Amino acid sequence: AQSVTQLDSQVPVFEEAPVELRCNYSSSVSVYLFWYVQYPNQGLQLLLKYLSGSTLVKGINGFEAEFNKSQTSFHLRKPSVHISDTAEYFCAVRLNQGAQKLVFGQGTRLTINP
Amino acid sequence: ETGVTQSPTHLIKTRGQQVTLRCSSQSGHNTVSWYQQALGQGPQFIFQYYREEENGRGNFPPRFSGLQFPNYSSELNVNALELDDSALYLCASSLAGGAPGYGYTFGSGTRLTVV
Numbered sequence: 341a342q343s344v345t346q347l348d349s350q351v352p353v354f355e356e357a358p359v360e361l362r363c364n365y366s367s368s369v370s371v372y373l374f375w376y377v378q379y380p381n382q383g384l385q386l387l388l389k390y391l392s393g394s395t396l397v398k399g400i401n402g403f404e405a406e407f408n409k410s411q412t413s414f415h416l417r418k419p420s421v422h423i424s425d426t427a428e429y430f431c432a433v434r435l436n437q438g439a440q441k442l443v444f445g446q447g448t449r450l451t452i453n454p
Numbered sequence: 455e456t457g458v459t460q461s462p463t464h465l466i467k468t469r470g471q472q473v474t475l476r477c478s479s480q481s482g483h484n485t486v487s488w489y490q491q492a493l494g495q496g497p498q499f500i501f502q503y504y505r506e507e508e509n510g511r512g513n514f515p516p517r518f519s520g521l522q523f524p525n526y527s528s529e530l531n532v533n534a535l536e537l538d539d540s541a542l543y544l545c546a547s548s549l550a551g552g553a554p555g556y557g558y559t560f561g562s563g564t565r566l567t568v569v
Contacts, residue, residue: 344496376560381562382562382563383458383544383560383561383562383563384497384544384546384560385560386557386558389557430496430497432496440485440487440502440504440509440510441487441499441502441510441512442487442489442497442499442546442558443499444496444497444498445496446494446495446496447494447495447496
């Protein structure tokens with residue numbers, strides 16, 4: 341079975357500083373990888389996804405992530421954060437065959453301080 | 455293009471009761487998945503429906519059941535509610551049986567509190 345570990349439950353960052361949110365996954369077969377953002381009292385919004393091809397994936401709101409197969413990681417980065425980036429971020433995987441479900445990590449709360 | 459709509463937004467039920475949550479999928483989407491998100495946790499997959507048939511299920515007991523209608527809207531039913539069922543329930547719709555290239559569109563969820 342696959343699993344996802346988000347290494348930091350909370351990440352405080354000053355505005356305009358860079359940020360990295362870490363995600364490691366475990367799976368015996370190939371997976372697809374996703375990052376979602378959840379603003380307070382809202383559902384999940386897709387930031388970016390890795391299906392195949394280039395390991396550097398660019399998403400919305402200036403975020404990007406790099407797939408590293410040897411380290412089974414999919415860390416999310418942004419070079420300069422804004423107050424509006426304050427939210428909960430979830431890393432998720434799904435198998436590239438069989439079950440259609442997304443398996444989520446526990447989430448990382450990103451807090452941007454002025 | 456409308457997104458995913460869930461109703462109600464909030465609900466309070468008593469332990470032992472039954473509840474029905476509803477989801478209208480995004481226009482053109484034929485697949486609906488349900489997730490349970492407990493406080494401070496990531497969402498957990500309950501089940502998925504594709505063309506009105508269950509297309510995968512997570513580790514949830516049979517008292518969690520669902521339906522998908524011809525218009526691709528869906529219901530999640532939970533019988534014999536327990537305190538641990540208190541959570542945000544998220545519905546996600548997608549195209550073509552959840553093929554990854556299409557992605558999932560999530561609703562804002564229904565916050566269920568069991569007392």
